[in-house]
């Protein structure tokens with residue numbers, strides 16, 4: 001009958017609340033969010049929601065009545081402003097009902113887009129970041145054929161935005177400060193595939209160049225000047241330069257944080273009554289402390305925590321991470337974590353245009369990027385789950401039939 005309070009009504013928070021009910025948690029559950037929207041999926045914000053193909057209603061994770069039906073108190077538009085650990089209560093902004101007591105507190109606060117350091121806050125009118133529905137709505141309103149978009153950052157969100165903008169007839173330049181796009185998350189072979197895909201669609205990509213300054217009015221810059229002196233004019237710009245975990249609430253309450261709320265394999269923070277899940281949490285995996293920014297992890301970690309809260313003998317969280325990205329007609333699916341890889345083997349798929357890059361760490365297969373190659377993705381997931389180990393030599397042999405393995 002313990003009272004559970006979840007801060008952050010997003011992907012992880014909602015998965016946790018519903019899982020708790022499904023497995024028989026009887027006590028009160030409050031799911032508190034600062035946004036005005038009920039929990040929704042973010043991936044379409046840089047994909048079909050931005051093109052207008054997907055209606056807003058389709059973003060919501062549950063039908064409106066589902067929270068009441070499950071006995072989950074959904075509190076929206078109310079940021080949690082503080083945690084009183086001694087009294088086991090959280091403080092909410094606003095005068096009406098400004099606190100909630102908890103036996104178990106779960107932080108599922110996600111993250112915020114990293115902001116460019118050299119621009120004023122709030123950002124100029126024609127410069128965007130993308131995390132929520134409001135950001136996507138504002139961006140969509142200024143997308144029009146022929147307008148010049150500058151995308152800063154060659155990670156998945158930047159590349160997806162470039163693709164969506166091109167499909168809508170904008171002129172797109174993408175700049176990346178690191179030596180190549182996808183430098184933090186994928187191998188050079190996968191980066192080459194996406195560079196070629198985007199260049200073929202008319203995106204101008206500049207890598208290894210940093211922004212040195214801006215031209216035009218402070219409230220509406222019209223160009224960036226790059227470190228090499230090149231000037232790129234734009235009508236609008238979007239920054240996709242990473243995520244900062246929302247861990248201020250935790251650190252102000254004295255919980256251990258270091259680039260995210262530090263948790264163990266059961267989501268436990270340095271306070272035994274407080275847990276953290278999803279993008280805001282940094283957890284032990286593969287011998288390191290990691291934050292995993294993905295829908296799969298948000299759900300899997302939240303459900304693991306729910307199981308632990310109801311049945312404390314579960315073993316430590318040991319997920320098989322997966323992720324996807326859609327760009328033009330290419331569906332990228334990623335299985336595993338490629339951290340510390342030492343070699344990559346590329347295989348052509350059975351269909352034309354399908355390709356997979358297999359990551360090995362000291363001869364052990366650890367991850368796969370599959371481009372338009374659902375079959376390789378499924379195989380990689382299956383092999384990783386069963387700890388079956390194709391060798392780099394097998395994968396490199398075009399005559400070898402993976403289905404026979």
Ligand code: FAD
Pocket residue numbers: 007008009010011012013032033034035041042043044045046078079080081108109110111130131132157246249277278279280292293294295296298322323324325326
């Ligand atoms: P969120 O879903 O962000 O939820 C956190 C919630 O907490 C937010 O609503 C926030 O407002 C709220 N909050 C924060 N602080 C407080 C507070 N003090 N009080 C109350 N509420 C608070 N992942 C994939 O796997 N595949 C994809 O293709 C993909 N594409 C993406 C595209 C975009 C544009 C974005 C932004 C993300 C994408 N992701 C993708 C990542 C995925 O959406 C996240 O990993 C996932 O949403 C994390 O869930 P979460 O619950 O941890 O955080």
